[in-house]
Amino acid sequence: MKPSVLAVICGMLLPLAAQAAAAPALTPPPIDAASYVLMDSVTGQILAQDHADERRNPASLTKLMTGLVVDHALDQHKISLDDVVTVGQDAWGAGNPVFKGSSLMFLKPGDRVTVRDLSRGIIIDSGNDACVAMADYVAGSQAAFVQLMNQKAAQLGLKNTHFETVHGLDAPGQFTTAGDLAQISRAIILSEPEEYHMYSEKSLTWNGITQQNRNGLLWDKTLHVDGLKTGHTASAGFNIIASATEGNRRMIAVVMGGKSSKGREEQARKLLTWGLRDFDTVQVFKAGAALGNETVWYGDKSQVQVGVQQDHALSLPKGEVQKLKAQYVLNGKRLEAPLKAGQTIGEVRISDDGKLLETLPLVALQPVNQGGIFSRLVDYIKLKV
Incomplete structure (x- = not known):
């Protein structure tokens, strides 16, 4: 992968919604169970x-x-x-x-x-x-x-x-x-x-x-x-x-x-209390929301909005939310038409205080058809100059 565009996404964290990375470590309460x-x-x-x-x-x-x-x-x-x-x-x-x-x-x-x-x-x-x-x-x-x-x-x-x-x-x-x-x-x-x-x-x-x-x-x-x-x-x-x-x-x-019916309840209570008290669930991305605009060559449009296809949330220890950063990287040196809506064109990297938590597919949010002969010629000249 050749990183060509990086965009730090700040201030996009909302309270809430959907699917699985490892959570940064906190020490859970001692649990008496197998x-x-x-x-x-x-x-x-x-x-x-x-x-x-x-x-x-x-x-x-x-x-x-x-x-x-x-x-x-x-x-x-x-x-x-x-x-x-x-x-x-x-x-x-x-x-x-x-x-x-x-x-x-x-x-x-x-x-x-x-x-x-x-x-x-x-x-x-x-x-x-x-x-x-x-x-x-x-x-x-x-x-x-x-x-x-x-x-x-x-x-x-x-x-x-x-x-x-x-x-x-x-x-x-x-x-x-x-x-x-x-x-x-x-x-x-x-x-x-x-x-x-x-x-x-x-x-x-x-x-x-x-x-x-x-x-x-x-x-x-x-x-x-x-x-x-x-x-x-x-x-x-x-x-x-x-x-x-x-x-x-x-x-x-x-x-x-x-160990007992009351004991199992107490252990579950400790886990639930700890999780709700010490973690936040934050929506990092909304499906279809533009994370940026990227130049497209040889297309009927010169730019395309990029983002993710699904709502995405993370569970983080309270206080870690402010350290959360995201950046996206394109797969190649540049984007060239045609592009389909939903086509994967790179990846979004989510990190907490510099530690990579997970990656998501970066997609084109709209289709870009191939441009006409004249516009493609103009783009070709621009790239050669």
Whole structure:
């Protein structure tokens, strides 16, 4: 790459929006768990982690993927929230020894339940029976639904996740990681806003039975927590994924292998508090906003506006925002027509106090067609003089 044009972009930082560089280091609070991740949901950046790629039993955190597959079936209009599902024999907790002592919605064979209530039963009650009933309805069987779960994991680019059950009870070959669970959670938050509100519901009453959401952070008065899920088995330990917002900012904390139900909440609370207190989420660029004008040779226009194609945000320690700089560099010595709108012509480099954080494609914001014979001749002479 031959740098031909540099432009320092100052004063363009706005409060907010979208996808992933490494954050400058701050020391997170000590976390008592086997593994954890704190992610800025807006940018996708990991702000703190420990053993984030260690494969562990997900327990009921599996139900996040169950819910995501159901949500996508809703998006594709294969099912609707008002559909009525007839519960099958395999979803009967009392008739299934695998479910003994586990979380249930307390369905019975022949019960007729809406997709909406089954979804709430999966999320709020953590009902293993509700997972089976929904899997049968969406995919025809648990095995077929598990295939959809693993297909979705592959689509999300998850390298350390594989499901064997629709509900998360321990099974050979079933595993995920704190890092992958953060990605699943972010996908739910960003792509399923109409269903995400269910994760903040504190209780569900169905068929005369009221159960409380096991995510105790929903009652926390120091944070605005609106999801997501808890899980526990003897081998997994105590797991939790919690998301908290502050204005336009959102953090996701994943804690796996905690020591107790209250302990996992405390560890997640520490991560969320630290992230919201010590970091800022700043919008660095707006899609389509001109970062500069560049000369174009042999074109029907002599200049073209350049910029980026997508909104771009970063999560930075508070106080670092003032040190943030950006510059763009063209790929070649000069720009020559024709150019297409959106064509990559260089890169934008974002640095913090001299340290390169990431690069983005620099694109032409408008098309430039080839000029006429006379204008091209004039440009040729100018370049030769």
